[in-house]
Amino acid sequence: MRLIFGLLYTLFFLGCLTTALFVVFHLLRYSLDRKVAVFGTVFFLSVFVILLFTNALIFFTLPLESLFPTFNTL
Amino acid sequence: MTHHFNRYHFQGQHEGEQVLNIIHRHWFNILTHYLVVFGCAFLVFGSIGSFPILFPEAVTPANQAFFLFAQNTFLIFLWLYGFLVWVDYYFDVWIxxxxxxxxxxxxxxxxxxxxxxxxxxxxxxxxxxxxxxxxxxxxxxxxxxxxxxxxxxxxxxxxxxxxxxxxxxxxxxxxxxxxxxxxxxxxxxx
The missing domain is CATH 2.30.29 (PH-domain like)
Structure with a gap:
């Protein structure tokens, strides 16, 4: 059961990372002003990394067995 | 004549071509999109404080961790959505x-x-x-x-x-x- 949730979370994690990479790509490639590009990228990535890191931490400490007891019988 | 847009450069700019003005859509246009983002963010942060008060019997350690995870995930979605809206707004430009x-x-x-x-x-x-x-x-x-x-x-x-x-x-x-x-x-x- 933990494996299934782990796989689902991996998909979610990779999806978020991919979207973030696309945002950073656009900020760096298409910004007209270099300073705006750098500031925007740093601002976006700093908050995103903190959010994603804490999200992963919380996920791995989730007591899935007590949250979803019915899955334990499968 | 000097222009304060001289520091801006775009792909395909000719040599000697001066940028005279950079025009984006009016800020009100993006505000309507960000009202949704701010509203959802307010709900998320509001729920952190109000949920234990409104549903005290549901607040067990396991549920608390799950709600924290759900709120954090929602914040990630909001952050990504907010920047996707920004990309759509900021890179729509007339030069x-x-x-x-x-x-x-x-x-x-x-x-x-x-x-x-x-x-x-x-x-x-x-x-x-x-x-x-x-x-x-x-x-x-x-x-x-x-x-x-x-x-x-x-x-x-x-x-x-x-x-x-x-x-x-x-x-x-x-x-x-x-x-x-x-x-x-x-x-x-x-």
Whole structure:
């Protein structure tokens, strides 16, 4: 059961990372002003990394067995 | 003449071409999208404080961890959505240079249209502000009638459309005068 949730979370994690990479790509490639590009990228990535890191931490400490007891019988 | 837009550079800019103005859609346009983002963020942060008070029996250590995870995940979605809206807004831009108008339309992440119009092709310019909020906040559309393949060039939901219209008309007149001068010089040489 933990494996299934782990796989689902991996998909979610990779999806978020991919979207973030696309945002950073656009900020760096298409910004007209270099300073705006750098500031925007740093601002976006700093908050995103903190959010994603804490999200992963919380996920791995989730007591899935007590949250979803019915899955334990499968 | 120096312009404070000189530090801006775009793909395809010619050598010696000066950027005279960079125009984005009016801030009110993006505010309507961000109201949703701010509203959802308010709900998330509000739920952190109010949920234990409203549903004290549901607050067990396991549930608390799960709600924290759900709120954090929702915040990630909001953050990504907020920046996707920003990318769509900020990279939708009209660039007025000393030679032409460049229209860069960013639709989402994977669609980007770039069109340009030389001032010598400009036939007529019209600005339009309609509605209560556009009138108060001074934003609207500018339509540039052209002799090019794309018959109408549109600046959508831009701030101070009358000033943009005046600027385009002025640059169009300058381009016409330069063309006449070049034509006269060419005829003289013959």
């Amino acid at each position: 007025i240079t000393s030679e032409r108008i460049v229209n860069i339309e960013q639709r989402g992440l994977f669609i980007r249209h770039i069109s340009e119009l030389r001032f010598s092709r400009v036939q007529d310019v019209t600005s339009s502000v309609s509605g209560l909020l556009p009138t108060i906040l001074n934003f609207g559309d500018v339509y540039v009638q052209t002799a090019a393949e794309e018959e109408r060039f549109v600046f959508r939901q831009v701030g101070d459309p009358f000033a943009i219209k005046s600027e385009v008309m002025r640059l169009s007149r300058v381009a016409s005068q330069e063309n006449m001068r070049d034509l006269a010089n060419a005829l003289e040489k013959e």
